[in-house]
Amino acid sequence: MKRIEHALDTMAAVSIVLLCILITANIVAREVIMTGVPDIIVMVQELMVPAILFPLAAATAARGHIAIDVIANFFPAPLKRWIAVFAALIGMVIATVLLMAGWMEFWKTFNSNAHYGGEFMWPKWPGRALFVVAIAIFELRLLHVLWVDLRAAITGQPAPETL
Amino acid sequence: ANEPGPNRGVRAQAVNYIAEQIAERTDGEVTVEQNWGGALFKTSAALQSLGLGVADMGVIIGAYSASEFPELQMAGLQLKPAHPWVMMQAMYELFTTNEHLQQRMEDMNIEYISTYSLTPGIMACSGDGIRSLDDVPGTKFAHTGASTDIFGELGGNLVAMPIYDVYQGMETGLVECSVTYAYYAVASKLSELTDTVTDLHFSSLASLATVMNKDTYDSLSPEVQETIKQVGRDAMNFYGEELVTADIEAMEELTTGEDAADLIELTDAEYARMQELVQPSIENWKADMSAVGSDGDALMAELYALIDKWTKVMETEGLPWERS
Amino acid sequence: MDLATVGYVACAAVIFLLAIRVPISFAIGGVAVTAIFVVFAFRTGTFMPERAFWTTLSLAFSSSFDLVHSYDLSMIPLFIALGHIAYKAGITTEIYEAARVWLSRLPGGVAIASIAGCGGFSAISGSSIACASTMGRICTPEMMRLNYDPRLATASVAAGGTLGSLIPPSVLFIIYGIFTESSISQLFLAGFLPGVISMLGYTLVVVMWVKRSPEIAPRPDEIVPFRQRMIVGLRCWPAVLLFLTVIGGIYGGFFTATEAAAISLMFATILGIARGLIKVRDIIPLLRETMATTGAIFFIAACAKIFVALIALTGLSNSLVGLLDNAEISVWFFILCVCLIYLVLGMFLDPVGIMVLTLPLMIPMVESYGLNLIWFGVVIVKLLEIGLITPPVGLNVFVLASVLEDKVEIGKIFSGLWRFLGIDIVVLAILILVPAISLYLPMSMN
Numbered sequence: 001m002k003r004i005e006h007a008l009d010t011m012a013a014v015s016i017v018l019l020c021i022l023i024t025a026n027i028v029a030r031e032v033i034m035t036g037v038p039d040i041i042v043m044v045q046e047l048m049v050p051a052i053l054f055p056l057a058a059a060t061a062a063r064g065h066i067a068i069d070v071i072a073n074f075f076p077a078p079l080k081r082w083i084a085v086f087a088a089l090i091g092m093v094i095a096t097v098l099l100m101a102g103w104m105e106f107w108k109t110f111n112s113n114a115h116y117g118g119e120f121m122w123p124k125w126p127g128r129a130l131f132v133v134a135i136a137i138f139e140l141r142l143l144h145v146l147w148v149d150l151r152a153a154i155t156g157q158p159a160p161e162t163l
Numbered sequence: 164a165n166e167p168g169p170n171r172g173v174r175a176q177a178v179n180y181i182a183e184q185i186a187e188r189t190d191g192e193v194t195v196e197q198n199w200g201g202a203l204f205k206t207s208a209a210l211q212s213l214g215l216g217v218a219d220m221g222v223i224i225g226a227y228s229a230s231e232f233p234e235l236q237m238a239g240l241q242l243k244p245a246h247p248w249v250m251m252q253a254m255y256e257l258f259t260t261n262e263h264l265q266q267r268m269e270d271m272n273i274e275y276i277s278t279y280s281l282t283p284g285i286m287a288c289s290g291d292g293i294r295s296l297d298d299v300p301g302t303k304f305a306h307t308g309a310s311t312d313i314f315g316e317l318g319g320n321l322v323a324m325p326i327y328d329v330y331q332g333m334e335t336g337l338v339e340c341s342v343t344y345a346y347y348a349v350a351s352k353l354s355e356l357t358d359t360v361t362d363l364h365f366s367s368l369a370s371l372a373t374v375m376n377k378d379t380y381d382s383l384s385p386e387v388q389e390t391i392k393q394v395g396r397d398a399m400n401f402y403g404e405e406l407v408t409a410d411i412e413a414m415e416e417l418t419t420g421e422d423a424a425d426l427i428e429l430t431d432a433e434y435a436r437m438q439e440l441v442q443p444s445i446e447n448w449k450a451d452m453s454a455v456g457s458d459g460d461a462l463m464a465e466l467y468a469l470i471d472k473w474t475k476v477m478e479t480e481g482l483p484w485e486r487s
Numbered sequence: 488m489d490l491a492t493v494g495y496v497a498c499a500a501v502i503f504l505l506a507i508r509v510p511i512s513f514a515i516g517g518v519a520v521t522a523i524f525v526v527f528a529f530r531t532g533t534f535m536p537e538r539a540f541w542t543t544l545s546l547a548f549s550s551s552f553d554l555v556h557s558y559d560l561s562m563i564p565l566f567i568a569l570g571h572i573a574y575k576a577g578i579t580t581e582i583y584e585a586a587r588v589w590l591s592r593l594p595g596g597v598a599i600a601s602i603a604g605c606g607g608f609s610a611i612s613g614s615s616i617a618c619a620s621t622m623g624r625i626c627t628p629e630m631m632r633l634n635y636d637p638r639l640a641t642a643s644v645a646a647g648g649t650l651g652s653l654i655p656p657s658v659l660f661i662i663y664g665i666f667t668e669s670s671i672s673q674l675f676l677a678g679f680l681p682g683v684i685s686m687l688g689y690t691l692v693v694v695m696w697v698k699r700s701p702e703i704a705p706r707p708d709e710i711v712p713f714r715q716r717m718i719v720g721l722r723c724w725p726a727v728l729l730f731l732t733v734i735g736g737i738y739g740g741f742f743t744a745t746e747a748a749a750i751s752l753m754f755a756t757i758l759g760i761a762r763g764l765i766k767v768r769d770i771i772p773l774l775r776e777t778m779a780t781t782g783a784i785f786f787i788a789a790c791a792k793i794f795v796a797l798i799a800l801t802g803l804s805n806s807l808v809g810l811l812d813n814a815e816i817s818v819w820f821f822i823l824c825v826c827l828i829y830l831v832l833g834m835f836l837d838p839v840g841i842m843v844l845t846l847p848l849m850i851p852m853v854e855s856y857g858l859n860l861i862w863f864g865v866v867i868v869k870l871l872e873i874g875l876i877t878p879p880v881g882l883n884v885f886v887l888a889s890v891l892e893d894k895v896e897i898g899k900i901f902s903g904l905w906r907f908l909g910i911d912i913v914v915l916a917i918l919i920l921v922p923a924i925s926l927y928l929p930m931s932m933n
């Protein structure tokens with residue numbers, strides 16, 4: 001799991017490098033050879049998916065989802081532990097919906113001729129596939145968090161800070 | 164209902180017209196709640212969202228689902244020039260009578276209600292502008308869609324950008340020219356920056372349509388269905404008049420007055436050259452058509468026949484709002 | 488239950504979940520998809536879950552995917568990466584050194600410099616989030632190193648980030664201009680002075696806060712000679728060059744504000760490599776750390792988009808704005824109600840979402856009162872900017888917390904912000920009472 005997340009984070013970093021190079025190359029090309037990089041907008045859009053969503057799993061493992069502590073700080077520890085379980089369950093709701101929705105979209109675009117306009121007429125399915133991969137690993141990690149927090153809540157032991 | 168654009172401009176008036184007329188003619192039995200600016204979903208998701216019933220009614224734009232619904236995008240290609248009202252009538256008749264298209268829309272679970280056309284595209288430029296095709300090489304064009312592609316072929320420097328960035332791009336000199344529509348140029352204040360307007364002899368695109376979710380449509384009584392259909396037909400006349408009026412006013416605002424832009428005509432040879440350059444896009448479209456099991460040549464021939472038919476109607480009877 | 492009620496219940500559920508410490512993205516997204524399912528299932532009057540299933544999935548996907556799959560927003564991860572790379576390339580340390588030797592004798596000097604820096608950054612970026620994230624990565628750690636109170640170190644940047652949309656270029660003014668058919672260049676000019684006034688307001692907050700409690704911004708005793716200060720100042724040339732390159736590039740017509748982010752990142756990376764401070768093989772590991780934080784932030788924004796779809800579906804904003812439509816009220820009471828509506832919506836929703844939901848209904852009313860649309864645009868953008876720093880959903884605050892890798896708690900940042908919110912309300916009142924502040928520049932340029 002850790003290795004998969006590490007690979008996903010690396011791919012996110014590579015996407016950022018590619019974004020930076022593509023956009024810079026586009027600017028330079030239109031000033032120097034008087035023509036921009038073709039389909040730059042589609043390529044940037046597709047790269048945004050791994051750049052933004054691939055790190056989601058690692059962020060979940062590091063408990064990096066932002067929450068507001070102000071009131072919850074006054075709760076007793078056992079209640080806090082059960083709330084953590086509840087929170088992971090709610091996270092599962094949105095993750096599951098997005099995973100199913102992403103899969104539905106991927107399957108539809110993969111089995112059709114759906115493509116963007118422009119020079120290369122890029123197919124629409126790769127962006128959807130990347131979305132599914134990101135959400136699937138995110139959900140797996142969330143399931144892991146749920147399991148760990150549930151065990152902590154039942155045993156009354158504090159859950160580990162990071163996974 | 165969902166509309167991708169803001170509640171301003173001629174299309175918004177027509178979208179409002181449809182909603183108001185449906186409520187009025189059904190005595191409030193059917194009302195339309197309008198969402199603007201893609202608050203519910205963006206244009207790119209419109210076709211699927213309407214088919215699934217995320218909204219009951221909404222506007223779809225051919226270019227955003229060119230590969231999924233190429234039949235609609237047909238009217239987004241540079242075909243033979245025709246009056247915007249003629250294009251709407253021809254598309255409407257095609258989409259409501261052709262049996263293969265009926266089946267295709269049934270598969271997508273949508274019901275066709277009304278068509279919108281655009282006035283032919285114009286080239287708005289700041290600075291020297293495009294006075295002949297020889298001016299194209301090296302000129303920077305805002306590249307916001309396929310209609311600009313041929314200027315890349317002609318050696319123009321295409322600057323890809325979202326349409327929102329065009330105004331600032333033109334102000335800073337990042338782009339010199341943009342393919343646009345007269346009333347849009349005026350509405351978006353692009354006219355403030357425009358020094359020349361080149362007539363492109365483009366066609367009126369009519370690849371925009373209001374469609375309904377088919378389940379919702381089928382759940383209505385036959386009388387209400389017929390009322391909605393009639394509103395859709397009337398909407399084209401309403402919109403046609405608004406569009407033509409707005410276009411004439413906008414062209415006047417662009418080309419008269421103190422800061423008037425020069426109106427430029429190219430030569431016939433140049434227009435012929437531009438026609439040649441759009442052919443590859445038509446070939447691509449035909450490939451998309453066969454991919455969804457439709458016959459591009461046949462459908463285009465049918466549309467052309469309908470364009471001729473409605474051009475004749477316009478010539479003999481006049482435009483509906485000009486008939487007394 | 489009518490649809491608007493579903494919307495109100497959903498908002499209440501989100502507040503409850505946030506209060507008990509459910510992560511923000513989970514709370515907003517989970518409630519949104521559940522409520523959307525309920526709305527679709529009861530659409531025909533009877534409970535039909537089978538019809539709701541696909542519609543819910545489709546709406547959840549299109550809202551979240553479209554947000555991520557965006558050309559415009561590519562500037563945000565690029566600017567966040569810039570914050571990290573600029574730090575490694577030594578650029579931020581030089582700025583910090585200069586600010587320290589020049590400003591540290593001033594009460595809260597570095598905080599004031601951060602606010603001014605936000606103002607400068609606003610001139611190259613149209614996005615408040617990009618502004619808060621980049622400046623947060625650059626300024627806040629330096630202030631904490633100077634032993635500034637974390638509340639001051641974070642709140643000054645979170646508030647300063649809201650200048651991003653008032654000072655041109657500005658995404659919000661462009662969208663407002665499209666919805667109202669008003670001139671975007673006039674809106675840009677109109678936003679400038681209000682942006683400067685907001686900036687002065689924030690500066691005033693820092694000065695007064697530090698005056699009352701000097702311990703929050705300790706002053707070092709050392710007195711740096713003028714010659715030394717000049718040398719440290721001159722050492723800032725890379726930052727100055729970067730800023731001038733980007734400003735010159737945007738206003739000289741070489742690239743768009745969206746593209747500026749990539750150019751800045753490229754510039755900082757090359758500089759870092761040239762100085763030997765960044766090795767090429769370190770770039771990927773460095774960016775890997777950076778990106779770890781952006782995923783969570785974008786996920787909040789994606790879930791917020793699904794929530795916007797829910798609000799559209801339930802007509803909640805229509806019902807809020809509709810309260811005004813039928814009421815025979817005076818123009819001042821109308822403006823007061825407008826402010827309240829936007830502040831309430833701003834607690835939960837993102838600025839663009841609020842605009843597309845409310846402007847179509849709001850603008851005809853504004854016109855019927857005969858109010859100036861350019862001035863009203865400035866008021867709206869100011870209100871939306873305030874929403875970025877109000878609890879429970881304050882995107883600027885979240886972005887800041889995430890680029891600081893949660894070293895400062897969200898609650899702490901909010902607790903530092905109420906002073907800035909106070910001055911925002913004062914500035915807002917001034918902008919409303921004195922339209923000339925907004926209209927002077929657009930009028931005089933015509």
Ligand code: NA
Pocket residue numbers: 608609610611612613614650651652653654655656657
């Ligand atoms: Na700005």
Ligand code: NA
Pocket residue numbers: 833834835836873874875876877878879880881882
């Ligand atoms: Na808020």
